[in-house]
Amino acid sequence: GAVVSQHPSWVICKSGTSVKIECRSLDFQATTMFWYRQFPKQSLMLMATSNEGSKATYEQGVEKDKFLINHASLTLSTLTVTSAHPEDSSFYICSASSLFEAFFGQGTRLTVV
Amino acid sequence: DAKTTQPNSMESNEEEPVHLPCNHSTISGTDYIHWYRQLPSQGPEYVIHGLTSNVNNRMASLAIAEDRKSSTLILHRATLRDAAVYYCILQITSYDKVIFGPGTSLSVIP
Numbered sequence: 001g002a003v004v005s006q007h008p009s010w011v012i013c014k015s016g017t018s019v020k021i022e023c024r025s026l027d028f029q030a031t032t033m034f035w036y037r038q039f040p041k042q043s044l045m046l047m048a049t050s051n052e053g054s055k056a057t058y059e060q061g062v063e064k065d066k067f068l069i070n071h072a073s074l075t076l077s078t079l080t081v082t083s084a085h086p087e088d089s090s091f092y093i094c095s096a097s098s099l100f101e102a103f104f105g106q107g108t109r110l111t112v113v
Numbered sequence: 114d115a116k117t118t119q120p121n122s123m124e125s126n127e128e129e130p131v132h133l134p135c136n137h138s139t140i141s142g143t144d145y146i147h148w149y150r151q152l153p154s155q156g157p158e159y160v161i162h163g164l165t166s167n168v169n170n171r172m173a174s175l176a177i178a179e180d181r182k183s184s185t186l187i188l189h190r191a192t193l194r195d196a197a198v199y200y201c202i203l204q205i206t207s208y209d210k211v212i213f214g215p216g217t218s219l220s221v222i223p
Binding site for chain 2: 032034036046049091093095098099100102104106109
């Protein structure tokens with residue numbers, strides 16, 4: 001079964017609204033989780049590192065005020081896309097690691113209309 | 114960060130073995146070689162990893178060159194469900210962030 005669960009699997013929202021995506025580690029505690037974005041026909045791009053109990057670390061070029069990350073517990077990290085616009089439409093994926101491998105969520109397809 | 118290079122795409126006939134190459138000439142002594150794959154519209158999944166010795170698991174085999182500057186992921190009998198993008202990644206530990214390159218898009222022909 002899934003070790004990292006992501007919700008929702010897909011979401012459609014209106015331009016200007018905010019959308020929250022949840023990422024849960026089911027079988028282990030994750031002090032660190034990662035958020036990726038993937039556009040069609042492209043590879044995954046790392047957006048940020050989510051650290052439990054502290055601020056997230058964002059990759060260069062990723063707006064921290066637009067992509068809010070909260071990692072309030074060892075099993076849950078959330079990504080909120082604020083004031084979403086059509087160019088934010090993408091496939092968002094989270095991951096968490098255990099000792100030997102990284103586990104990825106099934107992804108969230110965000111469509112902003 | 115140490116980088117890897119992979120062919121953009123490969124084709125295989127169903128039920129035949131597939132050898133997916135990866136070059137990592139700048140690999141350091143502490144880097145593990147990991148392979149992940151991403152099926153269409155899904156998140157990536159772990160395939161296999163190794164350090165120096167060849168590795169086998171239920172999904173695949175990993176052959177690592179003696180100088181560790183290259184490796185090959187081997188799928189022993191390709192099935193249609195193996196059609197995916199395969200990523201070769203270097204990590205010191207699995208807790209490190211994974212930086213994805215373009216990967217190899219594998220097509221399996223019935």
